[in-house]
Amino acid sequence: MSKFEIPKNFDYKNVNILKQFITETGKIIPARVTGISASNQRKLTRYIKIARFLALIPYTDMHK
């Protein structure tokens, strides 16, 4: 699964990396699908939730 490589250091500001791991509807894609490590998935989840709060990525596609 070379497609879902993530760099060693990333955070909520790397919006383009985070966007790879959410669906069109804004859900977080499970690690069993992307194949990334559990620790990376935990980081990713945390950062996605921060980025959502800061309106960098959407919660859902139903925002008007």
Added chain:
Amino acid sequence: MKKYEAVIILNPNLSSKVDTFKKDFEDLLKQNSFSINKTEDIGRRQLSYSINNHNKGHYIIFSIEGNPVNLINIENKIKYNDSIIRHLFISVKNHQGEDSQLMIDSKNKKDDSEAEPPVIKDKEKDVLSNNKQNVTDVTNSDNESTVELKQKSEENHENE
């Protein structure tokens, strides 16, 4: 002493007053014995969803260090500031010396707009007013991976 990153989204209509806000905020930090390592003025950015009927926001990121007890005082002051539409303090292990990805993206955007001749800029304004189109363009390019993902997940279901 703890290290923090303060992300502040300002009202886009007050973009011209950003410098005064920055000074005020820095004074507030100094009053509470916080030290500022770095300020990143990312500028106006499209919000993914509207906050208080604003579709754009002026992002500023401060790398600060100080006593957690005093953070409450700062937050209390910020909470009732009408020009701030959203704020967040995140504790971090280390401050990054380099520019963040958001800063790099905004710089690249500025370079693009400066490189183009001024005649097109008027057209750009029209495009900017229809910002939703821009957003869909950006997401489309990213969606390719998610589409493939969906296919893969469907395959997985079949295997099961």
